[in-house]
Amino acid sequence: MKVDSKDAKLALAHIYVAFTALLIGGLAGLLQVFVRSGAFELPFGIGYYQVLTVHGVLLGLILTTYFIMGFQIAAVSRTAGALSSTQRKLGWIGFWLMTIGTIAAASMVLLNEASVLYTFYAPLQAHWIFYAGLALVVVGSWIEGIAQIMRYAQWRKQNKGLTSPLLAFMAVVNNLMWFVASLGVAIEVLFQLLPWSLGLVDRIDVLLSRTLFWYFGHALVYFWLLPAYMIWYVVVPKVIGGKLFSDSLARLSFMLFLLFSIPVGVHHQLTEPGIDGFWKFLQVVLTFFVIVPSLMTAFSMFATFELRGRELGGKGIVGWFKQLPWKDSRFLVPFIGMVAFIPGGAGGIVNASYQMNQLIHNTIWVTGHFHLTIATAVVLTYFGAAFWLIPHITGRTLTGRMNSLANIAGILWGVGMFIMSGAMHVAGLLGAPRRSEYSTYGGSEQAAEWISYQLAQAIGGTILFISILFIIGIVINLLWFAPKGEEEFPVAEATEGSGKTPAILENFKVWGVILVALILIAYTFPIFEILDNSPAGSKGFKLW
Numbered sequence: 001m002k003v004d005s006k007d008a009k010l011a012l013a014h015i016y017v018a019f020t021a022l023l024i025g026g027l028a029g030l031l032q033v034f035v036r037s038g039a040f041e042l043p044f045g046i047g048y049y050q051v052l053t054v055h056g057v058l059l060g061l062i063l064t065t066y067f068i069m070g071f072q073i074a075a076v077s078r079t080a081g082a083l084s085s086t087q088r089k090l091g092w093i094g095f096w097l098m099t100i101g102t103i104a105a106a107s108m109v110l111l112n113e114a115s116v117l118y119t120f121y122a123p124l125q126a127h128w129i130f131y132a133g134l135a136l137v138v139v140g141s142w143i144e145g146i147a148q149i150m151r152y153a154q155w156r157k158q159n160k161g162l163t164s165p166l167l168a169f170m171a172v173v174n175n176l177m178w179f180v181a182s183l184g185v186a187i188e189v190l191f192q193l194l195p196w197s198l199g200l201v202d203r204i205d206v207l208l209s210r211t212l213f214w215y216f217g218h219a220l221v222y223f224w225l226l227p228a229y230m231i232w233y234v235v236v237p238k239v240i241g242g243k244l245f246s247d248s249l250a251r252l253s254f255m256l257f258l259l260f261s262i263p264v265g266v267h268h269q270l271t272e273p274g275i276d277g278f279w280k281f282l283q284v285v286l287t288f289f290v291i292v293p294s295l296m297t298a299f300s301m302f303a304t305f306e307l308r309g310r311e312l313g314g315k316g317i318v319g320w321f322k323q324l325p326w327k328d329s330r331f332l333v334p335f336i337g338m339v340a341f342i343p344g345g346a347g348g349i350v351n352a353s354y355q356m357n358q359l360i361h362n363t364i365w366v367t368g369h370f371h372l373t374i375a376t377a378v379v380l381t382y383f384g385a386a387f388w389l390i391p392h393i394t395g396r397t398l399t400g401r402m403n404s405l406a407n408i409a410g411i412l413w414g415v416g417m418f419i420m421s422g423a424m425h426v427a428g429l430l431g432a433p434r435r436s437e438y439s440t441y442g443g444s445e446q447a448a449e450w451i452s453y454q455l456a457q458a459i460g461g462t463i464l465f466i467s468i469l470f471i472i473g474i475v476i477n478l479l480w481f482a483p484k485g486e487e488e489f490p491v492a493e494a495t496e497g498s499g500k501t502p503a504i505l506e507n508f509k510v511w512g513v514i515l516v517a518l519i520l521i522a523y524t525f526p527i528f529e530i531l532d533n534s535p536a537g538s539k540g541f542k543l544w
């Protein structure tokens with residue numbers, strides 16, 4: 001079963017941009033850890049926050065969005081069938097809008113007109129073209145999402161009464177979550193940031209803009225995560241020669257993400273004045289609900305691995321573990337990501353715990369948290385998938401040599417991240433701030449405690465950059481030089497005993513109503529109160 005060749009071209013276009021973003025964004029990351037160690041200064045008047053913006057925007061927003069769209073298009077085409085010409089046209093329109101937006105936003109960052117980091121918090125004010133560029137990226141992704149949903153709807157119309165292909169269903173859930181979540185940032189950009197940066201209004205309501213951002217921002221992290229979960233649930237079991245533990249469990253966990261990803265954004269604002277403690281508490285409780293589908297996923301993955309390991313003759317408590325295909329990079333690289341997600345997720349639970357958040361908020365602990373989650377669990381899974389997806393599309397094969405290099409890259413990534421992220425977590429607990437350049441803070445004793453950890457971050461960051469060079473080398477090989485051949489797009493079936501999938505799990509109307517109700521409950525009063533107590537607002541600042 002192959003991805004249609006025209007759809008493959010569309011997916012491949014996304015892969016090019018994603019891995020270009022990885023190279024440039026990774027280089028920016030290397031420069032950052034050097035600057036923060038205190039042993040290096042950026043040349044040619046380049047600013048630390050400019051480089052930090054390049055890093056966050058390219059890796060957090062561009063690499064992810066492009067990989068996700070490319071992967072999901074390939075996944076829908078592979079499992080629900082080739083896109084129609086209208087659907088494919090929509091895909092290309094979306095791709096070009098995203099690309100024009102990326103070029104516009106990137107130009108502003110390079111011209112030092114938008115060193116506002118990837119969260120573009122007001123009252124830091126960027127050039128309006130930066131905001132317009134990011135808006136185009138979001139609009140482009142909506143159009144691409146619509147194309148995928150249309151293909152899924154067409155499949156369901158043609159196959160009435162049947163359970164839809166799991167991967168296509170999962171892509172649809174991720175797109176729906178993305179639409180509802182990105183409405184928040186669209187409103188922030190269109191009605192607040194653009195008029196303010198164009199000089200049409202003088203001041204901005206900072207709390208409102210941050211609340212709209214985080215309405216979007218937390219779901220954004222699950223928009224990154226769900227494609228990794230698609231690979232964990234559907235691809236990895238096939239790679240190890242096993243089966244998906246349960247189709248129903250996988251669909252239920254995705255629906256729970258749809259419900260609970262959005263009404264939880266205030267857990268990023270727990271220290272922010274202007275939101276009543278009750279609403280913070282409510283959103284913290286809802287945050288604990290969104291942990292459940294990840295625990296279900298962990299359970300399902302362990303079950304899949306154990307069932308397969310025992311099938312291969314593994315005995316005892318850990319005997320099955322040894323039977324897994326440790327030399328296959330399509331398994332090992334995502335697996336390293338899964339392992340990293342255990343401390344990464346546990347750190348998230350600490351962050352979400354109201355009182356503990358007071359200790360870690362705005363410290364580099366948070367940076368450590370998201371380097372374990374997005375920058376390890378998620379991106380290692382993307383890389384593991386790229387190692388079969390690219391050759392599947394280009395009609396080439398992953399050779400034994402490239403497979404070994406891929407394993408080395410994954411292990412280097414794991415080691416580099418363990419050192420860098422571990423140091424970030426500890427330094428954060430000692431009070432080291434995030435989003436800050438190297439500083440001795442006037443020779444303060446407390447700041448002196450952080451320096452050794454910053455050096456460790458530089459060591460970890462360097463190992464990570466070496467891993468990026470390996471990965472780029474493998475991608476180049478798979479794109480243009482690997483031997484011609486057939487590479488499988490692995491899709492697992494569910495185990496026989498797992499039962500029929502209940503139709504309710506595909507009833508988007510029911511889940512949609514619950515989603516809207518939860519959002520209204522979690523956000524109506526806080527937004528009303530913010531508007532009601534709205535201050536004069538802030539002028540824009542350019543502190544770089």
Ligand code: HAS
Nearest residue numbers: 221267294298301338341345348349351352361370373374
């Ligand atoms: Fe987070 C901040 C809470 C998950 C990303 N998070 C961030 C930021 C980012 C981010 C980018 O409540 C910074 C934003 C900024 O710039 O300010 N996060 C959570 C919680 C979860 C969570 C409760 N985060 C993620 C994921 C991310 C991500 C996923 C990216 C993809 N996060 C927070 C909070 C903050 C925050 C607060 C704000 C902090 C502040 O004050 O600023 C949960 O979803 C985590 C649940 C996950 C688990 C782990 C399950 C484990 C699995 C692996 C199984 C392993 C296997 C392998 C099978 C419970 C599924 C077998 C292994 C063997 C060893 C055999």
